[in-house]
Amino acid sequence: MSTLSSNEITHPPMRWGIRFARLMEGKAPRRLALAALALLLAFLSLYPLSMLLYGSLHTTPPGMAGTFNLSGYIQVFTWPTAVVFANTVGISLLKTVFSLLLAVLFGWIISRTDTPMRGSLEVLITLPFFVPPILTAMAWGMLGNPQVGVINLAWQWLSGSETPLVNVYSYAGVVWHMLQYSTPFLFLFVVEAFRAMDPALEEASRMCGASQWRTFRRVTLPLMLPAVITAFLLSFIRGLESFESPLFFGTPAKIEVVTTAIYNSIHHQSIPNYQFASALSFVIMGLMFLLVIWQWHLLRGRSFQTVTGKGYSPRVIKLGPWRWLTFAVCVLFFIISVVLPIGQLLLGSFFQFFGFYQWDMLTLDHYRSVLGNDEVWRAFRNTFLLGFGGASATMVLGSIVAYVSTRTRWSGRQLIDVLAWLPWMMPGMVLAVGFLWGFAFLPGAITIYGTIWALLIAYVALGTPVSVRVMSAAYHQLSFDLEECSRVHGASWWQTLWRILIALAWPSFAVGWVLTFFGIMRELSASVLLYSVGSEVLSVVLLRMWENGQAEAVSVVGLMMMLLVFLFRWVQLRLIKRYVSTL
Template identity: 70%
Template sequence: MTLSADDRVSDIVTRPSPSSSSAAWRWLRATPAGSIVGLTLLALLLAFLTVYPLSMLLYGSLHSTPPGVVGVFNLDGYRDIVSQQSLLILLNTIGISLAKTIPSVIIAVLLAWILARTDTPFRGTLEVLVTLPFFIPPILTAMAWGMLGNPQVGLLNQLYQWITGSTSSPINVYSYGGVIWHMMQYSVPFLFLLIVDAFRAMDPSLEEAARMCGATRLRTFLTVTLKLMLPALTGAAILSFIRGIENFESPLFFGSPAGIHVITTDIYDSINQRSPPQYQYATAISFVIMALMFLIILLQWGVLRGRSFQTVTGKGYSPAVMKLGRWRWVTFAFCALFFFVTVVLPVGQLLIGSFFKFFGFYQWDMLTLEHYQEVAGSSEFWRGFGNTMLLGFVGATLTMGLGGTVAYISVRTRWRGRRLIDAMAWLPWMMPGIVLGVGFLWGFALLPHAIPIYGTIWALLLAYISLGTPLSVRVMSSAYAQLSFDLEECSRVHGASWLQTMQRIMIALVWPSFAVGWVLVFFGIMRELSASVLLYSVGSEVLSVVLLKLWANGSAEQVSVIGLLMMVMVIVFRWVQLSVIKKWVGAL
């Protein structure tokens, strides 16, 4: 592991003489006793949230029977993977993820360039609108597009037939194209969020120099702008590719009915759709995902190793925007079209579907409010709503608290062991929700009976905290890294205790980042389905599970009502997040 300059200086300063005691004793002597106890407890907690489910995956892949049942150890799960069907599933997973990543990168780069480097009208508003699909739970848009693009009674196909008089249905979301299309709706705003700031930070004089040497705008964009954006683009594209491999909702809703299977749906089917459940195969193939992601990250390191992409230097510059003339309304229309297709259409379908008696029959005499009454009187909905709110508020608060603690130790201290703490906190970043769910399924089942977590709402809470920890650490690490160490030193010199310094200075300065991270983690909990569908039990259902059960039972109309309510929640929390960011920037 490469050490930073501060770490190397710290190591030189604290390097012992030959006559010094052992390294372990030096660490114990240099680190306060309370810090040692705190680090130990924190390491144990992170190990339970990350290392434990990973080790249980290994255990389950070698165990011949379901969790909690006596069995033998063998390699049957790995033997089952080596088959033509499993190879096809692996190729499907990689191919679909690659097929959605390439066009998503192109569209995201175009959107980022338009909104960061051109004079397109209403750029601030458009930026908020094009990122909104990222915050909508995928299960909602999946169900909406299942109603929009159904080849028999889909609204878009009905409109096409009404306009043209044809009897054909040009749109069929239950296909490879449907899977890729739905995945792109989340991939594009995800990539946009990762790369738009890189476009803003680049010195425009580099592009101006290319133009002065005779390069066209297109050549400048391809040979200068994109090459300088390579680190951001490569990292974002690889993360998007990984998220494509992890994706569960799109293949489940649009792939499974068409006989298209990927690794995540194969894991789900192995446990929930086969009799008896094939737990050993499911955990073995989960390790295939982990190995594949590890190789992808190694590939990224290899691509960027030894290359310099410095675009921000000590020389001052003023970010400039490109004057597009009349073409600025074309770029405006492109951004507006993306928002219309990814947000207005699916939300509009949910709105229409909630007021008609039967999905697909849109006549005036079919208008009704009975679906709202059914949802309002549904005990399962209110139980799911209550569980989602409880897990969201408690989970987001605990996750941000844990992430803030890990980030403080990693960024603001020189304690030995902080690297291990940071590595364990980041481990779930490489584990898809359904893989982590399988690991916890084994882990909770094998806990002593005195620790009753299996089959309770606390199983979901622990899984959500584990999945959200990498995000919370990243948000809080960025916030702590911006604060000078002089702030703490000045406070301590004036007699303040460490607790007073944390409360009055550190926490007061990073609370906007905490609030933004809290909203992001809450969004993550509200939209999580893959881990929830494996760990829930009767009484602990969350809204995503309730929606999935209603959809499976053919209650598309009630799904529309609940989807609209969840959309209102998304808009409210997104507004809160943007308000906090605006106040924070204004204060700075």
Template identity: 65%
Template sequence: MKITRAAALGGLLVLLGFLTVYPLGMLIYGSLHSTPPGMAGEFNLDGYRALLSERALNVLWNSLTIAFTKTVLSLALAVFFSWVVARTDTPFRGAIEILITLPFFIPPILTATAWGMLGNPEVGTINLAWKWLTGTTEPLVNVYSWGGVVWHMMQYSVPFLFLLLVDAFRSMDPALEESSRMSGASRMQTFCRVTFMLMLPMLTSAFILSFIRGIEAFESPVIFGTPAGIEVLTTEIYNLISQQAVPNYQAATAYGFLSVGLMLALVLLRWRLLGGRSFTTVSGKGYSPRVTPLGRWRWLTFLACMLFFVLTVALPVVQLALSSFFKFFGFYQRDMFTLDHYRSIWANRDIWEALRNTLLLGLVGASTTMVLGSLAAYLTVRTQWKGRRVVEVLTWLPWTMPGIVLGIGFLWGFVLLPDWIPIYGTINALLLAYIALGTPVAVRVMSGAFGQLSKDIEESSRVHGATFWQTLWRILIALAWPSFAVGWILLFFGILRELSASILLYSADTKVLSVVMLQMWTGGNPEEVSVIGLMLVGLVLLFRFVELRLMRRQLAP
């Protein structure tokens, strides 16, 4: 039995190492190698010398500035929305919570293309309406700018932060704030000295995670930043590999390694800021979370929340529907109405092949990742096996690698594998990348679920003769099934929206919908992109509905 456990642990460590340590090691290798993957060359430091150029410094500055700006603005909005939903009497708070989180599940490439048609300075729908209403020739908005990049990144950053913060607001004992008020502190003093300080761990974690997501963002900068000459780390990596006659893999990989260094520095900074400090907000004393009556202001907070939903979901979806029915977006005359774009998509075999690949990768990738995450979570939460801390670190490591950086690491790694391991250029290359990117999510979801189960249940199963695998599947996963299902759907959404790693690892036969949409957009076919976007919206709404049903079942008494 010990031999079986040791073999299982060893196999898990090898698999996790291949998904995390191997691509990280290949990043180091590629940053020192002078030629593209698979070609003979020499080792030098030219890639790192490129990081000392003025262009590289500008790229780094752009990345940090955009990530910081969108994080500060997004965090402020997320805190406001969390407070509204968790601590006020704003009407329809349950519906508001669902609507605010919806943009997180919509692929960014979809909303990026929609806002590219809404905010185009020449023929964008918003600007056409503005010019018609005011008679001016100047556009109201221009998404191909710094503001456009930040605004689009905020559309999925605010829901992400809201998901992290809203439960923290719910779990905070209101008596702590009431004691401050009774002691003579004003509302602002109470917020700064009590609420803010008690929320500091969650706010810091949320800030760091959002900042990391800002550094690794790809869709917003490539759609809105590149036309305006705004380059960030992810787009610079993409341009060095895909937009040059002779790809510069060495410099691109060095940029990737720089990104990993930034991620690690941010995590270490958080540990330094919060290490050794206590922030207890929930005790054994029972309490009923109280809401703040807003009076007539409650309808204003309701409208503010609905405005966010309209701008981030309703307006883009309406734009996609509108442009899908006209020959050219921006020309909405009656004689321009057509169904040709739907016919074109219906007859395009490449689109259906990409859809098949996307759904296949979503189904297999989410299932495999959840099984892997369940095993890793079991080891780290419910056993005392030696090596479980190594497993924990390996499952955490992908957080430090943006998708496009992990894609570079796997690109080098797959090319250098022996011929009898044919991964490069196959759909398995995308599958492994998706599993690596999703493993941290799966482990965190299942760790929380397993941590709530008594060990007596497991021991009783083993006493009655069940094997380890029977106990894991029939008892633990069966009891944690709602969390498993929710994690599966989150991972499916993640694969559906993934672009940055896919853009480097796909081949002619393994394209996914996100890659096809980007290629069609850059190829000047926004109307057909709109049709694909509507298909994805339908998938998102369907799976979001299923997820909400599962969550309600999980929370039901």
């Protein structure tokens, strides 16, 4: 008969933790846990992808009997669709190139010059990335409208010209709007690459007689190649899947891209053409896969080591009076990308009709209408419910996947990592089409389509790659010695996980949670295909209001969303500051 040790008597939680750890050390429970995790990730990635292939060959909408043929692909490989692909690639390439140039300029200003208030400027430059694109798209639709846009009205009043100064309903308008939130995204990559580079390499070039420009071109940029290529491809992929800019500014100008073609084939046809939408989605997935392979091939076998064991501090370039010019450039970008759209929403919310800005048109009726609108409040409730629930579920799943990938040597962990990363290549619109087919083929007792669960599953799938990367980076910073020391002193596997890993990684978890919440609040492309009556989110309600000509109500709801963005961005910055201060 076994007896309890004094340690087990005085520490019963530790006793159960030791038993649980011993149980998990067995091969059967470990394999069962890995299989369950793999099945969950496969449901979020492989299942919609396989159903997308099925739908591209099926002749009728989801849930209806039909036959199989290649008519969807035949329609894809036609001249009109080729024009759609050319528009998509061309617009994405243009906005990525211009965004990258701006991001490199801003990264150099913030990390390598003595420009005043660089810390505050960095926050201002990155802020547009966290603002939902649908808000700025609607605001610029009111600012740059060729007939009644505020910019054109002001230009006509000042110059007396009847020709509009800007027209956002054009190719330039689509690129212009995409550039505003692509530049901060690229800046986040580039500025860290500047900071991680040893300036001694540049100083050696200058000592050998190279000019500042030649040093930047021949030393700085080549050493930044991994970050630049990664940022370029990620931005290019995000451009291929962009929906808001082409929808708002391209559709009125008869400019169609892949995402709007998928949306129109399902929503704006008397008989939805799901087969063409699925085939087009599958082809764009193949294009993105080829881009990722090209990136791996480009960087394979090349060395870009710039951080050594020697200490260094970034060299700050003295700009003299020119520092105020660089300061003004950064502030100007913030004014154009944030202040002007917010100002337009504020202006539009107080006037009776959009485009008629007379004193006798001032009113608060739009605020009363929005605050008394049950659909708006239901959308707020759904957005917050999905945001909090989706962000929490996504970060928990990402933490588990990251733990398996980085802290264990279990066989099968590479498969887990690949399955978690796969949705990164799937645009929200494409993933939504896959889930439309997938939900229709679930057993009758499992009803997901048409419920809020459909949106939640899509949000978790889209956010998992980000959460895994955030938590993997946090776990990589923690030495394995911490766990070994904890186990040597008698702590169980669960106690070590809770008191060591989770306790030290929670700031990254919190930052990832806020980022995921932002992503859910911004998401429109997946939401617009998966929502139903009663499960609308704010982005969908805003789109419907805009399509119904309710620009004034849109301004009120947009301002409310902007306040939420600023609040959560402040929380995120506070968490990052607290995390850095503890390192």
